Amino acid sequence: MRKKSKAENVYGKNVFVTGASSGIGQACAIAFAKSGCTVTGVSRNTEEKTEHFPGGGSLSLHRLDVTDEAAVRGFVESLPGVDIAILCAGMGVAGPAETTPSEMTRRQMEVNYFGTINAAQPCLTRMRGQGKGLLIVIGSIAGRVSIPMQSQYSASKYALEAFTDAVRMEMKKYGVRACIIEPGDTKTGFTAARVTQDDSSAESYGSVLRKSVAKMASDEQNGRSPDSVARVALALAGRKDPPARVPVGMDYKALMVLLRVMPDKCKEFILSKLYLPKGE
Ligand SMILES: NC(=O)c1ccc[n+]([C@@H]2O[C@H](COP(=O)([O-])OP(=O)(O)OC[C@H]3O[C@@H](n4cnc5c(N)ncnc54)[C@H](OP(=O)(O)O)[C@@H]3O)[C@@H](O)[C@H]2O)c1
Numbered sequence: 001m002r003k004k005s006k007a008e009n010v011y012g013k014n015v016f017v018t019g020a021s022s023g024i025g026q027a028c029a030i031a032f033a034k035s036g037c038t039v040t041g042v043s044r045n046t047e048e049k050t051e052h053f054p055g056g057g058s059l060s061l062h063r064l065d066v067t068d069e070a071a072v073r074g075f076v077e078s079l080p081g082v083d084i085a086i087l088c089a090g091m092g093v094a095g096p097a098e099t100t101p102s103e104m105t106r107r108q109m110e111v112n113y114f115g116t117i118n119a120a121q122p123c124l125t126r127m128r129g130q131g132k133g134l135l136i137v138i139g140s141i142a143g144r145v146s147i148p149m150q151s152q153y154s155a156s157k158y159a160l161e162a163f164t165d166a167v168r169m170e171m172k173k174y175g176v177r178a179c180i181i182e183p184g185d186t187k188t189g190f191t192a193a194r195v196t197q198d199d200s201s202a203e204s205y206g207s208v209l210r211k212s213v214a215k216m217a218s219d220e221q222n223g224r225s226p227d228s229v230a231r232v233a234l235a236l237a238g239r240k241d242p243p244a245r246v247p248v249g250m251d252y253k254a255l256m257v258l259l260r261v262m263p264d265k266c267k268e269f270i271l272s273k274l275y276l277p278k279g280e
Pocket residue numbers: 018019020021022023024025042043044045046064065066067088089090091092111115138139140141182183184185186187188189190191193220223226
């Protein structure tokens with residue numbers, strides 16, 4: 001008898017991916033299409049097209065803004081089925097917690113939190129109706145430890161951790177599973193798309209904000225390939241009872257274990273050293 005591959009998808013072939021035009025979402029969409037799935041990917045700026053892969057999989061890209069709740073619901077309801085939803089659409093805002101303008105904060109939550117909920121809810125309804133499904137939310141290490149100069153981004157990712165944990169408990173009896181992948185620095189379009197508060201309105205922080213953002217950008221652009229996140233997503237699709245949260249890579253897994261037992265003051269010292277370079 002053929003041994004079942006660990007990563008063999010146990011949920012079904014209809015996969016829905018948000019943020020599929022770039023980075024992690026694109027890598028996930030391609031990986032699942034290559035594995036034989038029928039993938040529907042969405043983002044705001046994409047050429048609408050369908051690509052077929054050897055092995056029978058396909059990837060169809062559509063234009064959709066996840067902040068448009070009615071449009072997302074209508075789109076998800078029109079899909080033939082949603083066995084797996086991978087919610088990657090997101091962006092980052094940087095600025096001091098004290099001065100980040102409310103419109104930047106709202107935009108951060110609108111895309112990362114409400115955008116994810118807008119997509120998750122109709123997917124969960126479809127999955128409950130089917131009696132099975134897997135929701136994969138793309139969180140971040142910043143959803144486990146708050147990063148200085150990224151307070152609003154961190155808050156949006158902490159919120160997704162809370163949402164996903166509740167979904168796991170509520171939907172388990174319907175055969176629906178949920179988990180959150182927590183990537184660390186990953187080389188994607190995220191760095192260029194980051195919205196940073198301008199120096200003039202954060203001037204009391206001197207060059208700290210600029211240096212901190214330069215450090216984030218350099219870490220991201222020297223980070224892992226988005227394919228590493230796609231591999232984690234594929235592996236989760238092979239698990240009937242996936243774990244609640246999965247950091248990407250042994251280094252981040254070890255860091256998360258360490259942070260769980262580390263006193264808060266130690267955590268703050270390390271994160272401040274990393275992300276609050278001395279300004280002039
Ligand atoms: N890169 C990292 O270091 C890192 C680390 C941890 C977590 N993450 C998370 O990973 C996820 C994916 O980011 P990425 O790194 O792959 O960045 P990316 O390359 O910039 O991809 C972001 C994707 O989200 C889409 N998107 C943004 N706003 C959207 C909206 N309103 N509606 C629909 N789609 C939207 C973008 O397409 P359009 O602009 O065309 O809409 C793009 O496809 C994000 O949630 C991010 O927070 C990234």
